Amino acid sequence: MRVHVTDLIPGDQMQHDAYNSNGVHVLQKGATLRIEDISKLLQHGIDYIEIEPRALTVSLDPLSEISDSFNKVKPQFNLAFNGCSTLFTEASQSGKFNESVVDDVFKPLVGSLDEHTDVVSLLLLFNGKDDYTYRHSIQVGMLSYYIADWMGYSQKEAYDIGKAGYLHDIGKSKISRDILDKPGKLTPEEFEEVKLHTIYGYEMISESMNDKVTAMVALQHHERDDGSGYPRALREDQIHPYAQICAVADVYSAMTTNRVYQSKQQLLTVLRELYSLSFGKLNGKPTHAFIQQMLPNFIGKKVQLTTGESGIIVMNNPSDYFRPLVKTDDRFIDLSKEYNTAILEILL
Template identity: 45%
Template sequence: MLLHRVDYVDIAGTRPKAESADTSAPLTEFYSNAVRQVSKLFEDVRVTGTIDESEVDNSIAPLLDLFQTERDLVSVLLSSVSRDEYTYQHCVQVGSISYFIAQWMGLPEEDCSRIGKAGYLHDIGKCRIPSSVLNKPGRLSDEEYAQVRKHPEYGYQIIQASMDNDLCAKVALEHHERMDGSGYPYGIKGTEIQLASRIVAVADVYSAMICDRAYQKRRHLLDVLRELYRLSFSELDPAVVQVFLRFMMPNFVGKKAHLSNGEEGIVVLIHESDWFRPLVQVNGTYIDLKVRRDLEIQDVSA
């Protein structure tokens, strides 16, 4: 299995279903509570203009504690974001994914927690954007889009005025900067963008693409990961994206693959040298999509 780069397998039948259901409940509860806390945080900042850092720490601490011991939380955090309370769910998801990416990159636990917190606060500047613009059920006008593009600077100002935390402030400012210089607000590029901001950028783009909003339908996970891979050649840090893919792609093993010729099969093995062309079992035979270039996976389902 190691020679085939299979990191883990699911073992069926070793845990009673009742126990499995019980263990997932606290995870969802902690996640939902964090979303409520972000909602309150945004409202407080709208009123006072500043952040109470102790409240931020209190709301994120239970999640960070779980992250260190509970691997099943990954499946909860990497699910799609609904259109209801999108901004708040998005912040929790980005903070959570950022934490895991940092951990997968082998960073010290303290740095992982700091980056998770920065991801949690990355969009706090949106509290200065009118809700009519943020929640508009359609595409933004040029003027409205210009307003939204100010949220990184607003976030930087809010965090600088409230907290002694340069990392969170810089991530709020830089999470829309891009490796090729095409981002905003300053168009910096490459390693001019700090690593934490490059990690949060990947989590931010991922979360935005899997969301379900009035003007944007949810894209299936494989399509989203393909897009992240494409962006790693221009806008996103390729090293960060590679780590994210390395830990995400094994989730497809055992899932049903819908092929471009109409056939369905089961994903058996992911090729690390070609993430999106795995080995698929179809009706008792094996199709290696790395070899069969005339076929591709159109969708994956449970």
């Protein structure tokens, strides 16, 4: 059965090996096609391939696969969420917390992350509307762990960096909920109060743990390479590398999560913003490692476009990584060329 590449659907099976015009082997006979395989055929300029005759119901259910992964991670996520609530409550009351609780609730979560490489789906699945501070703390812990792993840190170092990310905002337990949950813009005085959470976090972690580096991450995660951050206006060479990693995770989570006073921004748009910030604000090494690893996760994701059309991301554009090729029901849209069209939302 000869089919144009643009008419392929996930679940189709290759009848013959596929080669590009230069004779390079692209896909092997018998392969069951996924979205990323169809994208690969497009990238190699292959127009037609032979597939096995389709059954009446040919499909792989990626949503089902994602749901299975979600269900495996969810108990550990809930444990980390409840643990975060316990830690914040204890810290607000006594100025310190039980260090053993941190490992008891965060280590199982990290153990489950190694089986879930689709970080985009993970963020979409766990991006709920309950307490922002706790959910954000978990996301920053998860993303800090992933970034450290992608940068080549050892398993122990990656765990320590993730744990520091999990605790980075513990100082907010001392900030008034009226300020943290304020729906409107903070006054200059209120913002100065919020900025103190970095110092409070440093003090609380120092009181609770014999771990100067984790305390330093809480203190420095809002510092910026050009000296524009707080609380000390440090510059790149003065900021601990773990804090630089946490800063990337912190900004990404904050910009892609619903908050009382700000709607979440689209996941791919925020990656573009991170790229811009990597030249002077956020450190380039963790930022670029994060972007490089995240981009392939978007292939196969459903999207809603500003035109009202729905489609699937089938390929990242080498000329503009943040404006991919999208396949709708009746056409391909190259967002790097159609600048009047954009992704409104990324869906599961």
